[in-house]
Amino acid sequence: MSIELYSLIRRRSVGSPTKKSILLYMADAASDDGSGIWVSKGNMAADLEMKSKRTVQTHVSELVAAGIVFEVGQRKCRNGFTVEYRIDLGAVLSLPSTRAGNAPVPQHIAGAGNAPVQEMHPTGAGNAPLPVQEMHPNHPFNHYRTLCPADADHTQDLDFDFQEFISKFSSAYPRMGDAEKTEDELRTALGEGADPQEMLAGAKAYAVEQEGNKPRYILYSENWLKQKRWRQLVTKPKEPVDPKKILKARAKTILEGKTFICRHITAASAGECITAQLVTVEQCRTAGINL
Template sequence: MSYHVEALCDRRRFGSAARKQIAMYLANKASDDGAGIWCSKHTIARHTELSLATVKRTIRDFLDEGLLVETGELRPCDHGHTLVYRLVLEAVSELDSLLPPKGLKETGLTVNPVHDDTPRGVTVTPRRGSPRPPNNPKNNPLKPPTRAEALEAEEVDLDKIWAAYPSDRRRDREGCRRHLAEALGDASVEELAAAAAAYAAETDGYTRSKVCFLDNWLRLAKWRRHVDALRQQKATSTESAEKILRQVAGWVKTRHGMCRHVTSGQVAAAMQRGLITRDEASAAGVLK
């Protein structure tokens, strides 16, 4: 629990009551840096009393908007496993603030004493209000998608998986769309499309009866094994890149002979991560 993150989210406008409620629940589970959020979408739905579909859609929107990121860690839960998330505090800070501008009082009134030559007490002047009432739809730039837009987005998502799956085992687009909406709570469209392509390559040469239909593949979550493998591969790749970057930083700091093999991209990345300074890079002769 982090009171700092909770206070930050409490002072920001998320666009709807459901979005705010989910954001506050995530903030309650976060550390002071916004990381370490470990709770399944079923748990969020149960505690916020929102529908599971609303929770999944909102989490997906937060990921798309950059308010939330996946750390790549997996934790077990009652429904199999769940991802560990991190609230991006910088992105949350850029949302519209609910606090009044500096210099304005919450009461909406300014009390000005009159001059001594006219002792009539005080003059109460109402503060100038907004040209639009607070509940005017134009005050909220975040508009929920229309039903037609939502269906169109679902079709685009399904097309990506549909195209990657074995062509002779595609059926029931409506059922596939429904099962895909449930799967998107635990995996992204790109991950599912990559999993479908991996499954197609794995079953190439199988007899037709040994290959699962797409609707059952989604319904039974047979994509999970491929998605987990892709995430593990990505995490391993990230860890390897981090190890190489730290090694490069060590060479630069000690002015090792291996500095002549260091690329400008590695130097820039190490400086951005704060592993080395510009002066250290310049002294080692790797700053171009």
């Protein structure tokens, strides 16, 4: 179970209660990076008290079509095989928050006689000073931008879309870790004046650099950001990447049949190798890639 992913999805609007419950169920079975989901749809329907397995299949298909969930392969089971899924962290982060605009509603009490209704605050009494600004961790107000003094130099465009930036970074980086820690590190870096385009370029360069490496050798996103590794990748000159070398490395991974790596290869990426005649459709399916 991924507590981080579960908490992230819980605070996002998916579009319907049924889809939300299915997505939370899948998160309960996922790793922190959203992978490793191969639950039985029949069991899911029973546990969620839904009418039928077909209901689950329909809503899962809609989540796949929306790009929130995608298929990464198949796993054998006693009834044949079950589809393995992965939740796209970038897509989840781009969903609207369930708490946006949920500002606290002032409490009122009825006045005596014709006296006007008085606003009542939980702190402060009479002519006491104004209450402390409500910044409690459980306060439903969400801060979407890095806070800074009014007279400070702004390093970001006022129209900068942070949620879109997170989505692009999540798609580019090869090993997403804790979603909330990653978001905090991104905000910190931007607040310190980092160029978002350089960070994205660094994430893409790191993905190319780590192509074919085992996941345990790749830094989690929050650690990569904390170490400011994008600076190393965008400041030193990089040799042009040869697309043929990337395809050959990917094809080699498919032919080796290491399912724990192949499950991260998308159907589109495998299709490029097939078009280049480096592998066959049957070899891709044997490696666990769903085409």
